[in-house]
Amino acid sequence: MSHKDQYGGAHTRLVHAARNEQGAAKDLVNPPVERASTVLFDKAEDLYAFKPGVRTYGRYGTATQNALCAAIAELECAAGVILTPSGLSACTLSLLAVSQKDGHMLISDSIYGPTRAFCDNILTKNGIEVEYFDPRAGAKLAEQCRDNTCAIFLESPGSLSLEVNDLPAIVDVAKKRDITTLIDNTWAAGWFLKPLTLGIDYSIQAATKYHTGHSDVLMGAIAARDKASATLMHEYARLMGNAASPDDAYLVLRGMRTMGVRLERQQDSALKIAQWFSGRDEVAQVLHPALPEHPDHELWKRDFTGASGLFSIILNPVSQDQLHAFIDALDLFGIGFSWGGYESLVIQCDPQIKRTARPWDAPGPLVRFSIGLEGVDDLIADIERALSVLNR
Numbered sequence: 001m002s003h004k005d006q007y008g009g010a011h012t013r014l015v016h017a018a019r020n021e022q023g024a025a026k027d028l029v030n031p032p033v034e035r036a037s038t039v040l041f042d043k044a045e046d047l048y049a050f051k052p053g054v055r056t057y058g059r060y061g062t063a064t065q066n067a068l069c070a071a072i073a074e075l076e077c078a079a080g081v082i083l084t085p086s087g088l089s090a091c092t093l094s095l096l097a098v099s100q101k102d103g104h105m106l107i108s109d110s111i112y113g114p115t116r117a118f119c120d121n122i123l124t125k126n127g128i129e130v131e132y133f134d135p136r137a138g139a140k141l142a143e144q145c146r147d148n149t150c151a152i153f154l155e156s157p158g159s160l161s162l163e164v165n166d167l168p169a170i171v172d173v174a175k176k177r178d179i180t181t182l183i184d185n186t187w188a189a190g191w192f193l194k195p196l197t198l199g200i201d202y203s204i205q206a207a208t209k210y211h212t213g214h215s216d217v218l219m220g221a222i223a224a225r226d227k228a229s230a231t232l233m234h235e236y237a238r239l240m241g242n243a244a245s246p247d248d249a250y251l252v253l254r255g256m257r258t259m260g261v262r263l264e265r266q267q268d269s270a271l272k273i274a275q276w277f278s279g280r281d282e283v284a285q286v287l288h289p290a291l292p293e294h295p296d297h298e299l300w301k302r303d304f305t306g307a308s309g310l311f312s313i314i315l316n317p318v319s320q321d322q323l324h325a326f327i328d329a330l331d332l333f334g335i336g337f338s339w340g341g342y343e344s345l346v347i348q349c350d351p352q353i354k355r356t357a358r359p360w361d362a363p364g365p366l367v368r369f370s371i372g373l374e375g376v377d378d379l380i381a382d383i384e385r386a387l388s389v390l391n392r
């Protein structure tokens, strides 16, 4: 145990994580950006004498990427971390790595749309049978498991519909059958949920979102629960030619240092806005798992230590023109897809909802908010003013 462990607090650990992993630049607060394709060897005989810890090629990372990997490993309680160039590539690489010939994969029906498109177009083309399941299946998922089921892919809560998976129940189902479990843990950012400690094999991050925090970098991370899972993923990443830029790794690690305080603030603001929406006549339902009336609130309370700044609402029926007028009338919310940055965003989601296992059945349009660091009362005033267009 390092002397820092005695402080124990999550914020302290995040600030100090991997500060001794930055190679020669130990006297600098942040690791320098080490850029390299070529790594030079002292002697010809060293070229093929691979030794653990001795780097051979820029694709496998430098001290900059290593520092980020170590910090994410600490955050996720992981045995190893693989960086990828985007969050989506972290999902696709890990899915391919755990796929098996003629295998069957179970995918939560609420996963991120482009991950779903990958499953439908690439996994199936490779002979893998993809089956979606109700995100609320829990222990009932056992009924969909087969002898050839090789992986279960989760996302909790789903980033549009905010359904929460029952992780311990699903881990139990998977462990009894030797099935690998993976989760897209981007919503909780590894801060509010530690899936690996609950027995999930891989926790995946779009570090593009909260880790980076400033809406200007793409990066993914795959955190593995044990050494064997980490080795498998490292090996696969190596075979696939995976590489993540050191400049981007630098920015992500820089962003991560303040992720804890940003998330605490975004949590408070998002919850206040969600509660405010609950009292509005224009709103049919607020999809935020920290609200007691959310159908998965008890699961969320059991497994998560908090909630990030992303939630959705279902409006009462309005015309498409009214919906667009409401979104366009918001001054403080940008209209944009990525989320988790310091600025607030809004999107209409219905065109990207693709469901087969649990059909999406809502009385009105689904609108998603990513709450940033602006003053919460300013955000509420902005929404209140914009909502008035629905009553005209």
Ligand SMILES: Cc1ncc(COP(=O)(O)O)c(C=O)c1O
Pocket: 086, 087, 088, 089, 091, 112, 155, 159, 184, 186, 187, 206, 207, 208, 218, 219, 220, 337, 338, 339
């Ligand atoms: C839940 C979730 N997972 C993964 C991704 C993909 O991340 P990236 O944009 O870095 O590819 C996103 C992007 O919006 C997301 O919302």
